[in-house]
Amino acid sequence: xxxxxxxxxxxxxxxxxxxxxxxxxxxxxxxxxxxxxxxxxxxxxxxxxxxxxxxxxxxxxxxxxxxxxxxxxxxxxxxxxxxxxxxxxxxxxxxxxxxxxxxxxxxxxxxxxxxxxxxxxxxxxxxxxxxxxxxxxxxxxxxxxxxxxxxxxxxxxxxxxxxxx
Amino acid sequence: xxxxxxxxxxxxxxxxxxxxxxxxxxxxxxxxxxxxxxxxxxxxxxxxxxxxxxxxxxxxxxxxxxxxxxxxxxxxxxxxxxxxxxxxxxxxxxxxxxxxxxxxxxxxxxxxxxxxxxxxxxxxxxxxxxxxxxxxxxxxxxxxxxxxxxxxxxxxxxxxxxxxxxxxxxxxxxxxxxxxxxxxxxxxxxxxxxxxxxxxxxxxxxxxxxxxxxxxxxxxxxxxxxxxxxxxxxxxxxxxxxxxxxxxxxxxxxxxxxxxxxxxxxxxxxxxxxxxxxxxxxxxxxxxxxxxxxxxxxxxxxxxxxxxxxxxxxxxxxxxxxxxxxxxxxxxxxxxxxxxxxxxxxxxxxxxxxxxxxxxxxxxxxxxxxxxxxxxxxxxxxxxxxxxxxxxxxxxxxxxxxxxxxxxxxxxxxxxxxxxxxxxxxxxxxxxxxxxxxxxxxxxxxxxxxxxxxxxxxxxxxxxxxxxxxxxxxxxxxxxxxxxxxxxxxxxxxxxxxxxxxxxxxxxxxxxxxxxxxxxxxxxxxxxxxxxxxxxxxxxxxxxxxx
Numbered sequence: 001x002x003x004x005x006x007x008x009x010x011x012x013x014x015x016x017x018x019x020x021x022x023x024x025x026x027x028x029x030x031x032x033x034x035x036x037x038x039x040x041x042x043x044x045x046x047x048x049x050x051x052x053x054x055x056x057x058x059x060x061x062x063x064x065x066x067x068x069x070x071x072x073x074x075x076x077x078x079x080x081x082x083x084x085x086x087x088x089x090x091x092x093x094x095x096x097x098x099x100x101x102x103x104x105x106x107x108x109x110x111x112x113x114x115x116x117x118x119x120x121x122x123x124x125x126x127x128x129x130x131x132x133x134x135x136x137x138x139x140x141x142x143x144x145x146x147x148x149x150x151x152x153x154x155x156x157x158x159x160x161x162x163x164x165x
Numbered sequence: 166x167x168x169x170x171x172x173x174x175x176x177x178x179x180x181x182x183x184x185x186x187x188x189x190x191x192x193x194x195x196x197x198x199x200x201x202x203x204x205x206x207x208x209x210x211x212x213x214x215x216x217x218x219x220x221x222x223x224x225x226x227x228x229x230x231x232x233x234x235x236x237x238x239x240x241x242x243x244x245x246x247x248x249x250x251x252x253x254x255x256x257x258x259x260x261x262x263x264x265x266x267x268x269x270x271x272x273x274x275x276x277x278x279x280x281x282x283x284x285x286x287x288x289x290x291x292x293x294x295x296x297x298x299x300x301x302x303x304x305x306x307x308x309x310x311x312x313x314x315x316x317x318x319x320x321x322x323x324x325x326x327x328x329x330x331x332x333x334x335x336x337x338x339x340x341x342x343x344x345x346x347x348x349x350x351x352x353x354x355x356x357x358x359x360x361x362x363x364x365x366x367x368x369x370x371x372x373x374x375x376x377x378x379x380x381x382x383x384x385x386x387x388x389x390x391x392x393x394x395x396x397x398x399x400x401x402x403x404x405x406x407x408x409x410x411x412x413x414x415x416x417x418x419x420x421x422x423x424x425x426x427x428x429x430x431x432x433x434x435x436x437x438x439x440x441x442x443x444x445x446x447x448x449x450x451x452x453x454x455x456x457x458x459x460x461x462x463x464x465x466x467x468x469x470x471x472x473x474x475x476x477x478x479x480x481x482x483x484x485x486x487x488x489x490x491x492x493x494x495x496x497x498x499x500x501x502x503x504x505x506x507x508x509x510x511x512x513x514x515x516x517x518x519x520x521x522x523x524x525x526x527x528x529x530x531x532x533x534x535x536x537x538x539x540x541x542x543x544x545x546x547x548x549x550x551x552x553x554x555x556x557x558x559x560x561x562x563x564x565x566x567x568x569x570x571x572x573x574x575x576x577x578x579x580x581x582x583x584x585x586x587x588x589x590x591x592x593x594x595x596x597x598x599x600x601x602x603x604x605x606x607x608x609x610x611x612x613x614x615x616x617x618x619x620x621x622x623x624x625x626x627x628x629x630x631x632x633x634x635x636x637x638x639x640x641x642x643x644x645x646x647x648x649x650x651x652x653x654x655x656x657x658x659x660x661x662x663x664x665x666x667x668x669x670x671x672x673x674x675x676x677x678x679x680x681x682x683x684x685x686x687x688x689x690x691x692x693x694x695x696x697x698x699x700x701x702x703x704x705x706x707x708x709x710x711x712x
Contacts, residue, residue, distance in 0.1 A: 162220065
C-alpha cells in the first residue's frame with residue numbers, strides 16, 4: 001500500500017462502501033478515490049523542516065470522518081471524488097513515483113483548469129485538517145498550531161460543529 | 166397566553182425593547198428563529214464559527230436571491246449557487262453575538278445629510294425626522310447598560326456627549342498602537358481611540374474581556390461582548406416577564422378587522438405552524454428579513470404587504486460603502502515575541518475626513534487580521550494566479566505565521582440609498598417551507614466607491630508612514646452582507662414613509678419595526694450602536710402609550 005502510515009490505513013478501512021452507504025445516503029465512494037486523495041495530499045503538504053505533513057496531521061482521516069456531516073458541502077465532496085477519479089485516470093502511477101516526479105505531475109495537473117481547482121480544494125481541506133481543533137480528527141497533537149507558533153483561542157470546543165453542551 | 170408585546174427577532178433591534186418593557190412589567194414574548202445558547206456553549210472553533218453554516222440556515226434549505234448588474238442587465242442568483250450568505254446569525258441575540266463591537270456614534274450632521282450636502286444625482290438621501298440631540302441620551306444609555314469601553318478622543322468632528330468619559334476604561338492594546346500614534350503625529354492626522362462594546366471590567370453577571378485572541382465572528386465566552394443576548398436579554402429574563410420561544414420562524418403577521426396585527430404565525434423547526442397573539446408587535450428580524458415578512462404578510466386589507474400603503478417597504482435598502490486594505494509588519498518592526506503577542510487590541514481609527522467641505526467622507530477602522538489560521542493559510546496558496554504547493558507552500562505558511570502580522574483597515578462610508586437597492590419577494594423562489602424568499606437587488610451609487618477610494622489613500626499614507634510592507638486595498642461596490650439597514654424608512658409623511666418617527670407603522674398602530682430598517686441614511690459607521698440607541702428610544706415611547 002505504497003508506504004502508507006498506519007493511521008492512513010485505518011482511515012481507508014473506514015471508507016468501505018458499507019460505511020459510506022450509511023452516512024452518505026447511499027452514495028458510494030470508491031476506496032481508490034481516497035487512496036488517490038491520500039497520496040496527493042502528502043505531496044501538496046509534505047513534511048518539511050518546520051511543518052508537519054498531511055499524514056502527520058491525519059488529513060485523510062479528517063476528510064473521511066467529516067465529509068458525511070450535514071454541514072459538509074455536498075458539492076465539494078462530489079468534486080473531490082470526481083477530481084480524484086480524473087486524476088487517477090490521467091496519472092495512474094502517481095503514488096509509485098518519487099517526490100520529484102510527484103511534484104512534476106502536480107505541475108502538469110495544474111495546467112488543467114479542472115484539476116487545478118481540484119488540487120486547490122484538496123489543499124483547502126488539508127489545511128482545515130492542519131489548523132482546525134483536534135476534536136475534528138486532524139491537527140494531531142496540535143502539530144499545525146505548535147509548528148507555526150499559533151496561539152489558539154480559548155475555550156476550545158467540547159463538541160463538534162457548535163453543538164450545545 | 167396573550168402577551169402584551171411580541172418581539173420578532175432577538176438581536177440589536179429587539180434586545181432594548183425586551184429589556185425595557187419586561188422591566189416595566191409588561192408580558193413580553195420573543196420569537197427567535199434560531200436556538201438559545203449561553204456563554205458555556207461558545208468556543209473558539211474556527212470550523213463551527215467561520216467555515217460551516219452552523220448558526221445560520223443551510224442555504225440549500227433557506228436562501229436569498231441576489232440581483233447584481235452584469236453587462237447592463239440585472240441578474241438574479243440564488244445564494245445556494247454563489248454561497249453569498251445573507252443570514253448573519255440565527256440564534257438568541259442574532260448577529261450581535263458575532264460583532265466586533267466597534268462602537269461609533271452617528272454625528273449631528275449625519276441626521277441631515279441632504280440639508281448639509283444637497284442631493285446627489287441618483288441617490289435618494291433625505292434628512293432624518295429626528296435630530297442627534299433626541300437620540301444622544303440613548304447613546305449614553307447604551308454605554309452604561311450594554312457597556313462601552315474606551316477613551317473619548319477630542320477631534321474635529323467630535324459629536325456632543327452628555328458625559329466626557331466612557332463607563333469602562335480602554336481595553337489593553339498591542340504595542341503597534343505606538344507606531345500608529347507616532348505616524349499620525351507625523352502626518353498631522355488625529356489618532357482616534359475606537360470605543361468597543363466589550364467590557365474591560367466585570368458588570369453584574371458578565372465577566373470582562375479575557376483577550377481570547379478570537380473575537381470578531383466569534384460569540385463571546387465571558388459575556389464581555391455587548392451582544393443583545395448577554396447584555397439585555399439575560400437581564401430581561403431575570404424579571405420573569407420575558408418568555409422566549411426558540412426555533413420559531415415567523416412567516417406571517419395576520420391583521421384583524423380593526424387593521425391591527427392580531428397574531429404572528431410561526432413555524433417550528435419541524436415545520437409545524439403555530440401562532441402567538443399579543444397587543445403589540447415589534448419586528449426586529451434584521452433589515453432584509455423584516456421587509457420580507459411585511460411583504461409576505463399581504464392580505465385583502467393590505468394587498469401590497471403590511472405597513473406598505475406607501476409602497477416603500479423594502480425600498481432604499483442600505484449597506485455600508487467602502488472596503489478594506491492591509492499592510493504587513495514583521496521582525497524588522499518588532500521582536501517575534503511582541504509581534505505575535507495575541508489577544509491585544511489595536512482600537513485605532515481615523516475620522517479626520519468623516520465630513521469634508523464638499524462631500525460626505527467616512528471612517529477608517531484599524532485592526533489586526535483575525536487569527537483564523539485556516540483562512541490565513543489557505544489564502545497563501547496562490548501566487549500570481551498560480552497554485553503553489555509542496556515545500557514552497559509549507560515554507561510560506563511557516564514564514565508568514567511566525568514572522569509576519571497583518572494590520573487591516575476597514576473603510577465605512579455612507580451607502581447612498583438608490584432605486585436599485587431594495588428587498589422584494591418573488592413567488593418563484595421559495596424556501597423549504599414554501600415561503601417566498603427575499604430578493605436583494607444590490608445597486609451601488611458611484612459615490613460609494615469614489616469616497617471609499619478617497620479614504621483608502623489616507624489609510625495607505627498612514628501605513629506607509631508606519632513602515633508597513635505589501636500595502637494593498639480593495640474598494641468594492643459589492644457590500645458586506647452583515648451591515649444591513651433601511652427598507653422601512655421612518656419619516657413624517659405616511660405617503661412616503663413606512664414608519665413614523667417612533668418607528669411605528671403609519672398604517673398599523675400596533676406594529677413597530679426596530680432593527681436598522683428605519684434608517685433613511687446610515688452614516689459612515691457600523692450600525693449596531695445606533696440600532697441599540699434607537700430601540701431604547703422607541704421603548705420609552707411604547708412605555709408611554711401603554712400607560
